[in-house]
Amino acid sequence: MMKKLLLLTAGGIGYVLGARAGRERYDQIAGMATKVKDNPRVQDAAQQAAETAKAQAPVVKDKVTSAASSAAEKVKPGGGSDSSSAASSPAHSDLESQLNPDSTALQDNPYPQGDLP
DSSP states (O other), X not given: OHHHHHHHHHHHHHHHHHOOSOHHHXXXXXXXXXXXXXXXXXXXXXXXXXXXXXXXXXXXXXXXXXXXXXXXXXXXXXXXXOHHHHHHSHHHHHHHHHSOTTOGGGSSSOSOOSOOO
């Protein structure tokens, strides 16, 4: 029901924005949209959708928090937070081996030195 309503609303908005039928057609579509919006069944469905979203918000929050924590643990080398462990971790040396040998990322000072031509 909500998907149909969303599809119809999006279609109506798209048509109104892209229509070249003139002001008369725009007024006709806007009037129909107002009738739909003011329909008690549509208002009940919108209210029900809002209540469902509020009820599910804590569940979604917990899932997002859990996923974010899991992703953060995967990013941290060895699960630690100090940067000295990152330099000696196996993941760090693996990344170094994948870099192009000519890459400036491996150089202590990647900026050109001396006089410019």
